Amino acid sequence: MPPSDPVNDANRVMAADKAAVSRALNLVEDKRSEAHDRVTELLASLKDAPKALGGHRVGLTGPPGVGKSTLASAVARAARARARTVGVVAVDPSSVQSGGSLLGDRVRMSFDPSDEGxxxxxxATAGEVGGLAYAANSAVRVLAAAYDMVMIETTGVGQSEIDIVHVADTVVLVIQPGSGDVLQFLKAGIMEIPDILVVNKADHDELARRAVADLRGALRTAHAVGASGREDGDWETPIIATSATKDTGIEELIDALDAHREHLEPTLAARRRQGEVQWALDLFTRKHGEHGVATLHGLAELTARAERELDEGETPLSLCERLSREYVATLRQTS
Ligand SMILES: Nc1nc2c(ncn2[C@@H]2O[C@H](COP(=O)(O)OP(=O)(O)OP(=O)(O)O)[C@@H](O)[C@H]2O)c(=O)[nH]1
Ligand SMILES: [Mg+2]
Incomplete structure (x- = not known):
């Protein structure tokens, strides 16, 4: 591992230096504890990056093969045309099985490599949900310090995938015509209602219209059975038909993303803070279990403390580390 220079690394990430951003993401993938420490340091230096405060973090989730990556690529192109810079990361639990980071494998995207924006x-992640959440959270924070818009893609329709994209301000669920199982999940209220719904592969008008109508019906049923999203009810989930390959519906999708970002503005800081508290406590609980939580005076106390210390400038990773040290010290004292 090359020697670390955290301040310089952070400055280069904030300047959207692609090599520096890439190195930072290599660190996020690296399982060694030395790398972990460096990620903690780096994220602390990026915490107040000017880009991060104003930007937009978008999560794309949905069943395999519906076109999330192609869509991300189309949205990125259109956002670039609107003079915004864009960072995209696909978190891929399967790539570990085939041995490490498969650059571009799951991100079948066409883009201009000379575009600095x-x-x-x-x-690649550890292939388990905890590793996925760590990678997703860290990667999004790195990219958010460098780019106006960050997209994070994860495959699957379970609550854990949706939890992962909660690192985003806006959650977009992507399906394709005929994704009946997703409709059933939504209707049954098993699945959280996303901020934006996209029917991709809407290449044929008739199919697309039917899919959108089906989805609208499913959303009505979902609301009737009491399913909820992260919103308090004053946001109506738009349903947008797109063709990522034919480039239709993309401008409409960006407009919907902008509208949601604007809608969030008054509560965005609180929403992001809540995500940070959750992330810190999840990390701690995964490491030390219920015993760790109990030893540090229970979940309510830990949550209040996390809120306070994050306000005072701690980051989720540094907070988790501090709590771990305290827990271990307490164990030593009592043994
Ligand atoms: N006809 C049509 N095909 C599309 C569209 N969008 C994507 N595809 C095709 O669908 C296939 C899968 O696209 P991806 O973008 O890799 O899908 P994904 O959801 O990212 O897939 P995973 O990451 O593997 O879950 C590719 O062959 C794309 O060319 C579309 O709008 N219309
Ligand atoms: Mg993909």
Whole structure:
């Protein structure tokens, strides 16, 4: 591992230096504890990056093969045309099985490699939900310090995938015509209602119209059975038909993303803070279990403390580390 220079690394990430951003994401993938420490340091230096405060973090989730990556690529192109810089990361749990980071494998995206305002890559993870959440959260924070718009892609329709994209301000669920199982999940209220719904592969008008109508019906049923999203009810989930390959519906999708970002503005800081508290406590609980939580005076106390210390400038990773040290010290005292 090359020697670390955290301040310089952070400055280069904030300047959207692609090589520096790429190195930072290599660190996020690296399982060694030395790398982990460096990620903690780096994220602390990026915490107040000017880009991060104003930007937009978008999560794309949905069943395999519906066109999430192709869509991300189309949205990125259109956002670049609107003079915004864009970072895209696909978190890929399967890539570990085939041995490490498969650059671009799950991110079948076409993009201009000479464009300094566009960064794309896929991220290999430990293949378990905890590793996925760590990678997703860290990667998004790195990219958010560098680019106006960050997209994070994860495959699947379970609550864990949706939890992962909660690192985003806006959650977009992507399906394709005929994704009946997703409709059933939504209707049954098993699945959280996303902020935006996209029917991709809407290449044929008739099919697309039917799919959108089906989805609208499913959403009505979902609301009737009491399913909810992260919103308090004053946001109506738009349903947008797109063709990522024919480039239709993309401008409409960006407009919907902008509308949601604007809608969030008054509560965005609180929403992001809540995500950070959750992330810190998840990490801690995964490491030390219920015993760790109990030893540090229970979940309510830990949550209040996390809120306070994050306000005082701690980051989720540094907070988790501090809590771990305290827990271990307490164990030593009592043994
Ligand atoms: N006809 C049509 N095909 C599309 C569209 N969008 C994507 N595809 C095709 O669908 C296939 C899968 O696209 P991806 O973008 O890799 O899908 P994904 O959801 O990212 O897939 P995973 O990451 O593997 O879950 C590719 O062959 C794309 O060319 C579309 O709008 N219309
Ligand atoms: Mg993909």
């Amino acid at each position: 566009l960064f794309v890559r896929s991220l």
